[in-house]
Amino acid sequence: MIDPELDPSAAFLEKAKQVLDDAALAPDIVARLGAARRRAVAIADAQAVTPRVPPRWVPAGALATTVLAVGVAMVAMDTRELPAVDDARALVAAQDVELLDDLEFLAWLPDDDHAS
Amino acid sequence: MSDAAALNRFLSGVEQRAFRMARIAVRNTDDALDIVQDSMLTLAHKYAAKPEGEWAPLFFRILRNRITDWHRRARVRRSVFGVFALRDDDGEPVDPTTLAVDGPAAEPEFATQMGAATARLEQAVGALPERQREAFLLRIWEGLDVAATALAMRCSEGSVKTHLSRAVHRLRQQLEDDWP
Numbered sequence: 001m002i003d004p005e006l007d008p009s010a011a012f013l014e015k016a017k018q019v020l021d022d023a024a025l026a027p028d029i030v031a032r033l034g035a036a037r038r039r040a041v042a043i044a045d046a047q048a049v050t051p052r053v054p055p056r057w058v059p060a061g062a063l064a065t066t067v068l069a070v071g072v073a074m075v076a077m078d079t080r081e082l083p084a085v086d087d088a089r090a091l092v093a094a095q096d097v098e099l100l101d102d103l104e105f106l107a108w109l110p111d112d113d114h115a116s
Numbered sequence: 117m118s119d120a121a122a123l124n125r126f127l128s129g130v131e132q133r134a135f136r137m138a139r140i141a142v143r144n145t146d147d148a149l150d151i152v153q154d155s156m157l158t159l160a161h162k163y164a165a166k167p168e169g170e171w172a173p174l175f176f177r178i179l180r181n182r183i184t185d186w187h188r189r190a191r192v193r194r195s196v197f198g199v200f201a202l203r204d205d206d207g208e209p210v211d212p213t214t215l216a217v218d219g220p221a222a223e224p225e226f227a228t229q230m231g232a233a234t235a236r237l238e239q240a241v242g243a244l245p246e247r248q249r250e251a252f253l254l255r256i257w258e259g260l261d262v263a264a265t266a267l268a269m270r271c272s273e274g275s276v277k278t279h280l281s282r283a284v285h286r287l288r289q290q291l292e293d294d295w296p
Contacts, residue, residue: 009284009288012284012287012288012291012292013256013284016237016256016257016287016291017256017257019231019233019234019237020133020136020234020237020238020257021257022231022234023136023231023234023238025132025135025136029135029145029149030132032149032153033131033132033135033149033152033153034128034131036131036149036152036153036156036157037124037127037128037131037156038124039153039156039157040123040127040153040156040157040159040160041120041123041124041127041160043157043160043161043164044119044120044123044160044161044164045119045120047160047161047164047165048119048120048164048165
């Protein structure tokens with residue numbers, strides 16, 4: 001159907017369409033086109049019957065993702081077993097007194113050596 | 117009706133026009149057949165599950181892409197041959213159109229296979245700029261509406277109207293006076 005917006009050209013376009021439609025193709029070309037069509041339809045038919053198989057990388061990707069997720073979870077669990085930061089500071093603070101005592105003792109040792 | 121039967125009906129309805137569109141564009145029967153066959157296979161392989169109403173713009177978009185690919189490859193071939201074969205044995209320059217794989221004279225029997233009116237029209241349509249030719253063939257011959265043509269051509273509906281208007285103007289100028 002010719003668009004009304006092209007009305008001044010409508011007769012010309014109708015003739016052009018008619019000329020194009022009337023031209024017949026050679027039988028061998030028609031046969032080759034038919035063969036190509038049948039191949040295409042066979043492909044579509046086979047795809048409709050056979051459910052689409054996911055690509056090979058999909059299971060491998062799923063496995064890798066699972067392994068990664070399990071690894072991350074295990075690392076996170078190990079981290080939770082460590083003492084909290086505040087606990088660690090308290091521990092260090094408690095040890096500081098003993099450390100200072102040790103340092104005073106070590107500082108006294110050379111003096112004692114010189115004295116004796 | 118099964119999908120395969122619907123696809124068969126659709127393809128049988130468009131295959132001859134698609135072939136002639138491709139042949140007008142590439143001016144070579146075997147290459148045009150390859151292009152149409154490849155377009156059919158691609159539609160069946162990738163888009164057969166799409167709604168039937170979407171097949172026409174999808175198919176002609178695929179066809180257009182294949183034609184564009186063909187021209188791209190032809191340009192590369194020409195540029196390669198242009199470097200190495202533009203001079204004859206005597207060192208004289210050779211007309212590059214005699215080497216062009218898609219030259220108008222590539223198939224002299226092409227014009228004799230059809231009537232004079234058809235040959236003249238196909239020649240004039242083939243001489244149109246690419247976008248104008250596509251708009252004319254898809255809108256006027258294939259009968260796609262403006263939206264489907266725009267989808268097939270990957271452009272706006274306004275562009276389709278502009279290209280079509282220019283194509284019709286040019287064809288009328290060339291053909292209307294002495295068209296058989």
